[in-house]
Amino acid sequence: MRFLARRLAHGLVVVFGVTVLSFVFAEAAPGSLIDELRLDSRVSPETLATLRDRYGVDRSLPEKYLYWVRSVARGELGFSVAYDGPVGPILWPRVRNTLLLTVPATLLAWLIAVPVGVWAASRKGGWGDRAAAAVTTALLSVPELLIGLCLLLLAVRTGWAPTGGMVSLDFAELDAWNKVRDVGWHFFMPVSALVLATAPVLVRHVRASLLDVLHAPFIQAARASGIPEHRILFRYALRAAANPLISLLGLSIAGLLSASLVVETIMSWPGLGPLLLDAVAARDLHLVVAAVVCSTLLLTAGSLMADGLLYLADPRIRAERP
Amino acid sequence: MTRRPLLALLGIIYVGVIAAGFLTPYDPLVQNRDDAFATPTRVRFVDAQGVFHLRPFVYGSSHSPDTAYPVQFFVRGDRYRIAGVFASDLHLFGTPGPARVFLLGTDQYGRDVFSRLVHGGQISLLAGLLGAGLSLAAGVLLGTLAGFYGSWVDEAIMRVAELFLALPWLYLLLAVRMMLPLHMDPGQTVLLLIAVIALVGWARPARLVRGLVLHTKVREYVLAARSLGASDVQLMWRHVLPQLRGVTLTQAAVLVPQYTLAEVTLSFFGLGVAEPVPSWGNMLASLQRYHVLASYWWMFLPALALIPVFLLYYLLADRIHQQTAYSL
Numbered sequence A: 001m002r003f004l005a006r007r008l009a010h011g012l013v014v015v016f017g018v019t020v021l022s023f024v025f026a027e028a029a030p031g032s033l034i035d036e037l038r039l040d041s042r043v044s045p046e047t048l049a050t051l052r053d054r055y056g057v058d059r060s061l062p063e064k065y066l067y068w069v070r071s072v073a074r075g076e077l078g079f080s081v082a083y084d085g086p087v088g089p090i091l092w093p094r095v096r097n098t099l100l101l102t103v104p105a106t107l108l109a110w111l112i113a114v115p116v117g118v119w120a121a122s123r124k125g126g127w128g129d130r131a132a133a134a135v136t137t138a139l140l141s142v143p144e145l146l147i148g149l150c151l152l153l154l155a156v157r158t159g160w161a162p163t164g165g166m167v168s169l170d171f172a173e174l175d176a177w178n179k180v181r182d183v184g185w186h187f188f189m190p191v192s193a194l195v196l197a198t199a200p201v202l203v204r205h206v207r208a209s210l211l212d213v214l215h216a217p218f219i220q221a222a223r224a225s226g227i228p229e230h231r232i233l234f235r236y237a238l239r240a241a242a243n244p245l246i247s248l249l250g251l252s253i254a255g256l257l258s259a260s261l262v263v264e265t266i267m268s269w270p271g272l273g274p275l276l277l278d279a280v281a282a283r284d285l286h287l288v289v290a291a292v293v294c295s296t297l298l299l300t301a302g303s304l305m306a307d308g309l310l311y312l313a314d315p316r317i318r319a320e321r322p
Numbered sequence B: 001m002t003r004r005p006l007l008a009l010l011g012i013i014y015v016g017v018i019a020a021g022f023l024t025p026y027d028p029l030v031q032n033r034d035d036a037f038a039t040p041t042r043v044r045f046v047d048a049q050g051v052f053h054l055r056p057f058v059y060g061s062s063h064s065p066d067t068a069y070p071v072q073f074f075v076r077g078d079r080y081r082i083a084g085v086f087a088s089d090l091h092l093f094g095t096p097g098p099a100r101v102f103l104l105g106t107d108q109y110g111r112d113v114f115s116r117l118v119h120g121g122q123i124s125l126l127a128g129l130l131g132a133g134l135s136l137a138a139g140v141l142l143g144t145l146a147g148f149y150g151s152w153v154d155e156a157i158m159r160v161a162e163l164f165l166a167l168p169w170l171y172l173l174l175a176v177r178m179m180l181p182l183h184m185d186p187g188q189t190v191l192l193l194i195a196v197i198a199l200v201g202w203a204r205p206a207r208l209v210r211g212l213v214l215h216t217k218v219r220e221y222v223l224a225a226r227s228l229g230a231s232d233v234q235l236m237w238r239h240v241l242p243q244l245r246g247v248t249l250t251q252a253a254v255l256v257p258q259y260t261l262a263e264v265t266l267s268f269f270g271l272g273v274a275e276p277v278p279s280w281g282n283m284l285a286s287l288q289r290y291h292v293l294a295s296y297w298w299m300f301l302p303a304l305a306l307i308p309v310f311l312l313y314y315l316l317a318d319r320i321h322q323q324t325a326y327s328l
Helices: A002-028 A033-038 A045-055 A061-073 A087-122 A127-140 A144-158 A176-214 A217-224 A229-240 A242-266 A272-282 A285-313 B003-018 B113-149 B151-165 B169-177 B186-201 B203-216 B220-227 B232-268 B280-288 B290-295 B297-327
Strands: B044-046 B052-059 B068-070 B072-082 B086-094
Touching: A002 A061, A002 A285, A002 B151, A002 B169, A033 A045, A087 A127, A087 A176, A087 A229, A087 A242, A087 A272, A087 A285, A127 A176, A127 B297, A144 A176, A144 A242, A144 B232, A144 B280, A144 B290, A144 B297, A176 A229, A176 A242, A217 A229, A229 A242, A242 A272, A242 A285, A242 B169, A272 A285, A272 B169, A285 B169, B003 B113, B003 B297, B113 B151, B113 B186, B113 B203, B113 B232, B113 B280, B113 B297, B151 B203, B169 B186, B169 B232, B186 B203, B186 B232, B203 B232, B220 B232, B232 B280, B232 B297, B280 B290, B280 B297
Parallel strands: none
Antiparallel strands: B044 B052, B052 B068, B072 B086
């Protein structure tokens, strides 16, 4: 358990560091929403002074940071100038929506990537392997921006799938079952875009780490004992190759969150990505800081989960040998 | 394919976008409001009477749809500068009189998409190249210092690097972008974007380089040089730095496309290079409206142009990785 505790402590320190870092970025940002208001002649100087005081514009950086930390402790996560309210209630539904998108996409991408990667590795150099390599290389050179736009084009032209958003216009009038179906239908495009953007990298890694293992003596021994090939691949080789792949699971979440930012914005999915973009454009500093820290939290949670899996899968780590 | 043809193809692309003024027929900023979203002009050899002409020609667009205008080569047209130095008005091809040859159609203001695409490549491709160069330089410098000196230097640099690595890169990019003003003049924007990209990207190469330096600095030949009285700078420059060649080149081939995409993504979201100056990102931004997305396929071209560039870099990274891995 010391391994997991150490990883957890490290994750917390990193998240804390990121809050400081994003505050430094926010402090260096020129202008704020209040500066824009100054140009409006209808707003009196007294009002501006009150606003500056309320949002703490003139405080020093450490003071601002402490103020923000206190507000985090209250669960408000700072104050959004653009929405005129605490950040927390604005942020949580967006985080939920991003998770709703990224978790199924991760699962689906791995469900596709593992069998395809194993299959390609077992036919190394054959036409199947080469075809898989060609397809993954081609998909890797297509930016997720284009994947998203092309799927959207498909939706607009054919009308098979909704063109964006998370729910239909008449969502409020639907019964429970149709609500689930409606959201599920809206999932289709963004999740496919994310899977297409992430699965190729995973396929290549699964194939590479499996190939590393397939030449090991214990595989030859298993083969010599007459164990069927598919059993060797999935029970013996995949298990031995699992270690780097589990680490990759943690790392792949970073790429997925970035891809998700693009896809969410293109498909107008009300997630963390569009919120952050709007906040950057509106100079809503606390909202930007909160969204950025949130993405770090998701990433750190992902790698902690990977560490947990690693702990379960790898007896060497459980034995606490350095 | 080995490394050389890949590099040659990439070289052609970069030289092409630098010579954009000559290769394209029009100024990328000139608007033809009568010809908004014009379809790509058909360049013909056979006229309405079925007669074959050796010289290609086009029919006039909205002004004179029945008159044929020859496509001429090396014609005088809009003035331009190449690399900001050589001024000229000679274009590779063009048409006389009122006719326009829009090889890839026009955008919502009737600007020639082909001209904008090649000119836009200057910003998108060069921002990626320079941004990657700068972040690699910073990464190699900081990584070498951290690996070579160890102790608190190492701790300080690597702890900060960890913070940068703990953020998904697009979120980090937006956080860093926040430090710049929203509206900037285009010349400044490109330089500042390159700086932003460098600031975002130094951490990953720094960590890789540090690992390799840790491994190299205890090798016998480095120790021998040290015992002969070589200074720290000499050791790093002569003995450690050459070992980093493989990692640096592979990283370059991985990072350049990623940072090209960074510019495209930022400009697509309206946070990068602003209109009217063309970049692949802000050209794609018009696709955010459904009627453009659904009706005008040529507006996708800036995104399609990224694919061959990415593919070349991708294959290049693969080759460099294999070659340096064997040579170790």
